[in-house]
Amino acid sequence: MMVQTMDNYQPILLPGIPDLHKINVYEKHGGYQALRKALAITPEDIIEEVKRSGLRGRGGACFPTGLKWSFMPRDTDKPKYLCVNGDESEPGSFKDRQIFEFNPHLLIEGTVITSYAIGARVAYIYIRGEYEHWVRLMEKALADAYESGYVGEKMSGTLGTDFKVDIYVHRGAGAYICGEESSLMNSIEGKRGYPRVKPPFPAQNGLWGCPTTINNVETISNVPHIIRNGGDWYNQIGAEKHPGPLLIGVSGHVNKPGVYELPTGVLLTDVIYKYAGGVRGDKKIKCVIPGGSSMPPLRGDQIEGVRMDAESLREAGSAVGTAGVIVMDEDTDMVRVLTRITKFYKVESCGQCTPCREGTGWALKVLERIRRGEGRIEDLDLLVSIANNIEGNTVCALGDAAAWPIRHTITRFRDEFEEYIRKTSKLAAA
Ligand SMILES: Cc1cc2nc3c(=O)[nH]c(=O)nc-3n(C[C@H](O)[C@H](O)[C@H](O)COP(=O)(O)O)c2cc1C
Ligand code: SF4
Secondary structure, three states: OOOOOHHHOOOOOOOOOOOOOOHHHHHHOOOOHHHHHHHOOOHHHHHHHHHHHOOEOOOOOOOEHHHHHHOOOOOOOOOOEEEEEEOOOOOOOOOHHHHHHHOHHHHHHHHHHHHHHHOOOEEEEEEOOOOHHHHHHHHHHHHHHHHOOOOOOOHHHHHOOOOOOEEEEEEOOOOHHHHOHHHHHHHHOOOOOOOOOOOOOOOOOOHHHOOEEEEEHHHHHHHHHHHHHOHHHHHOOEEOOEEOEEEEEEEEOEOOOEEEEEEOOOEHHHHHHHHOOOEHHHOOEEEEEOOOOOOOOEEHHHOOOOEOOHHHHHHOOOOOOOOEEEEEEOOOOHHHHHHHHHHHHHHHOOOOOHHHHHHHHHHHHHHHHHHOOOOOOHHHHHHHHHHHHHOOOOOOOHHHHHHHHHHHHHHHOHHHHHHHHHHHOOOOOO
16 A cells, blocks of 8 residues: 655645635635636546546445546536535544535535536535535635626636536535435425435435435545546555545544544554543543544544544444544443433434334334343344444445444444343343
8 A cells, every 4th residue: 555654745635725715815725726627628627637546435335426426417508517515524524614614616626617517507515414614614705706707607717717616505404414425406306305215326316316426525625636646646645545634523522622634544653642632631542433424433442543544444344424533532321322322323313214213123122122121142142233224224324334333333342231230230241
């Protein structure tokens, strides 16, 4: 694996330039030059460049971005749409809001280039409902981009192009499920945020039945850099099969929680000890969830040598998800952690399909019973069985997101769960 020296790495998504959210500062640092370059080449060439870059989606599934764009039909009279996913509701994920706040024009520039590449004349930036402050920041940046002619009617004057795209900021209403791409489209259409059955996939049948591409905020923010410097340049950053910069949000029992921009492939232990200042009180690590609450947790003794990229984390038995690293020290009560996580998925289940609706509720009842001191050892196998019956049997991946933490927390921390039940429950041996 080729990993760029972490100490030499210069952040490109969050470069820390003062006032970069202001359009004149962004322009002064080369902003909107990538858009000019993009408009001078064909949409097909842009897609090829993004394919060459190796960029993979930062919204959780690591799907190759150029390939996704190539699914958009060229020979259609229907309008095409781009949805930029900034719902960011996964516990442990708080990286997209840094882009809204500190580099909104990078996102706008990426949105315009992507729209041109896929042939969309309308794009939506969908922002989590609770992010009112960041919605206002994005709306201000967007108004400035319109005024300067990088978006909308004035594009022909500023950029000398026939291409025109309108961008709308759309605010969610506080439901985690609306981050799921098909649910997000229903939400934009003004419908209840229920996920749709796939296929058909959004590139065939998306917003209002028209071809649609959905990408995460961080994914889209990489695009101007790829166009400006080339796919081959981008490909050299970080891990070979999952290249580029990664916004890693570190939370939990660390001394310096925050968002760190590092090349993919950085050691998870370096993220925790070198960048996030180590564990509070120099305690030992009991558990790390590397990619937001739905990703399988790793035991403290499983993280040595693990790197923050799709392949390395898969080999370790987890996944990169949204790169939201949650660190838990040796004093953490894993029964409480799993109960809290399961409650989140139970509350956020849209209720559309039975295994997810009933399974999350049932698992929560069992966990709460254990916490009340009424658990039985066989409850642990029951919980794993509930999780196994949810996974893969639902309309959307929220079911899997609920099942993975249950199965992996119980299997990886089984001793602690058994000890908890033996110590607290009169029914332990029943
Ligand atoms: C329950 C659920 C919630 C999701 N929430 C988000 C989210 O907040 N932001 C996001 O980008 N992707 C989220 N996703 C993934 C999206 O469905 C989609 O895969 C992603 O936006 C695609 O972008 P990418 O290819 O750039 O990663 C969620 C998926 C599920 C199943
Ligand atoms: S898996 Fe859960 S959230 Fe997804 S559609 Fe089914 S009930 Fe709704």
